[in-house]
Amino acid sequence: MDADIIVIGASPAGLMAARNAALKGANVILIERKEAIGNPTHPANTFFKGMFDRTGEAVDQSYVIKNLKGAHIIAPSGGEVVVESPAYFLNRKKFDEYYAQQVSKAGVDIRTGVEALNVIRGEGVFSISTNEGMLKSKLVIISDGINSRIAGLLGMKPIKYPRDTAWSLEAEIEAPGIGEPDMFEYYVGNHAPGWKSTYSPCGGDRATLGVYVRGHGMDVSSFFDAWVERFKKIKGLDDISFISKSVGGDPIAAIPGEITGEGVMITGGSAAQSGIGYGMHAGQMCGDVAADAITKGDVSPAFLSQYRKRWNKEYRNEYYLGxxxxxxxxxxxxxEIDSMIQVFEGEDLSFIQGDPVTKAIRTGMFMLRKKPSSLLSYRAALRRK
Structure with a gap:
């Protein structure tokens, strides 16, 4: 064996899985096809503190470009709800490097520029064919992103509703003062079907614009072009300069499916565990169970299912309600979106606390008290569309 555990992919979830497994005594190799972790950078570069707190990690200002106060959720008519919650715009390269250093200190053998080409499951051993030769381990953790090729080679379906992935196009832009506000802006409506368009200020004259669209395929460039023109009108801009563009996917509504098998665990975006903070927490749980499996000499699906049980306890209700x-x-x-947003305009939403089910109940009761007719907008859930 080259290692007890081989982690494929240095996503935030993959990094946490490798670190936690190593800290519990497992011999771990992490392979990443990029020549350097964090380069080229990943488009996901923001998170809210409340979500990140689930990891138990502290936010380190060394990788923060801008601290923000929360978000405006803006309806098609312009009505908005203000959500005050500390948030961060990241230097994603520094963020990935920060955690890669932790992984290395934990004793993980990080190998960049190494791509997994095939995985062969044998009796008590996995043989992983890479561009640098063959690697063997007792257990494999897969974290190679949405539409995981490695999971597919093993015949696994780690995402329950893959067609409901939100595909995105995001661009870093430049315009005078565009990065100075201290709140994100999320615009909902049929200009970005199924999710949102975004404006994320990152300081000075720079910001990012993005669209996240569900149900319209992977190419969302037409939605993005329309969003740019709309944004310029909203902000009174004659023109903006584009610094860079990136495409990606967010499995926010896709739900984890088959995430464990004989000697296999899947985490992060590969398992529809959306978001940096939530993905990292899932990776931590994955790494902990993986190390326990090595210690006990049991990598059976029955033992590894503890990972799914832990994830279900923390997140199942939240993801399904989402x-x-x-x-x-x-x-x-x-x-209908305008009518729903109007109910919450100008309101203090701090009362929406608790677990996901409690939050949903409190939100529904608030709508019922303030404007009972607003609940009719949820008839949309019954439509076939």
Whole structure:
């Protein structure tokens, strides 16, 4: 064996899985096809503190470009809800490097420029064919991104609703003062079906614009072009300069599917565990269970299912309620979205606390008290569309 565990992919989830497994005594190799971790950078570069807190990690200002106060959620008519919650715009390269250093200090053998080409499952051993030769381990953790090729080679379906992935196009832009505001802006409506368009200020004259669209395939460039023109009108800009563009996917409504098998665990975007913070937390759980499996000499699906059970306890309700909400949003008309947003305009939403089910109940009761007719907008959930 080259290692007890081989982690494929240095995503935030993959990094955490490797680190936690090593800290519990496992011999771990992490392979990453990029020549350097964090380069080229990943388009996901923001998170809210509340979500990141689930990891138990502290935010380190060394990788933060801008501290923000929260977000404006803006309806098609311009009505908005203000959500105050500390948030961060990241230097994603520095963020990945920061955690790669932790992984290395934990004793993980990090090998960059190494791409997994094939995985062969044998009796008690995995043989991983790479561009640098063959590697063997007792257990494999897959974290190679959405539409995982390695999971597919093993015949696994780690995403339950892959067609509901939100495909994105994001660009870094430049315009005078565009990066100075201290709140994100998320625009919902049929200009970005099924999810949102975004404006994320990152200081000075720079910001990012993005669209996240569900149900319209992977090419969302037409939605992005329309969003840019709309944004220029909203902000009174004659022109903006583009610094860079990136494409990607967000499995926010896709739901984890088959994420464990005989000697195999899948985590992060590969397993529809959306978001930097939530993905990292899933990676931590994955690494902990993987190390326990090595210690006990049991990499059976029954033992590894502890990972799924831990994830279900932490996130299952939240993800399924999120999926229901986004499916409803996808089916709503702009008029219905406007009506729903109006209920929350100018309100202090700090009362929406607790677990996901409690939050949903409190939100529904608030809508019922303030404007009972607003609940009719949720009829969209029953539409076939």
């Amino acid at each position: 999926r229901i909400a986004l499916e409803t949003l996808r089916k709503m008309t702009d008029k």
